[in-house]
Amino acid sequence: MRVVVADLTARLELVLGRVAELEARLKQSSSNSSKPPSSDGLAKPVHRRRVPRRR
Template sequence: MNKDEIIAQQAEQIAKLESLLEAALARIAELEAQLKANSRTSSRPPSSDGLKKAPAFPRKKGGKKGGQSGHKGKTLEMVAPSAADRLVVHPVAEQKCSCGQNLESTVPSISLERRQVFDLPPKLLQIEEHRLEVKHCPCCGEQHTGRRGQRLPQHCLL
């Protein structure tokens, strides 16, 4: 084999290798594009995403979950008793004090525990005020408060 034949053979081999390299680079680009594609960026179903966890949204450094300090909250305000649609009085259940004094004839204290329930019926807002009766034993001064009914949730406004 002479020098020219060797050079021609090497040129042919270089051309084959260049075409193989070109095909390999195209395949690599195709595979990289598939890696970047997921159910959010293509029409692939979410099940094809694999077990890789989705990245979390970045949070500000030092930021805490939940309500942020300095943010003014909003809450329902109690309305005047005259604005309530219904008034429900919850009398003191125990008519006898732990000291033995009978509370039946005792007049309830002026102070009442007031709570309000704001319900949204289908067409109209109804405000129901609940008053928990408070009695003080004339003998020992122990305070007795009425029990809340079933319609008065524990978390109602005070």
């Protein structure tokens, strides 16, 4: 039984590492990696609203 638990624990650690790697890859775009802009897809990037300065 302990061997099975140890085996499953090791497999779980591998899977969790792979999930973290894939999630990090999903967060990349052309602005934060070396990927070309054409790989970003068809969605337009969200621009932050500028707050006007007071003079």
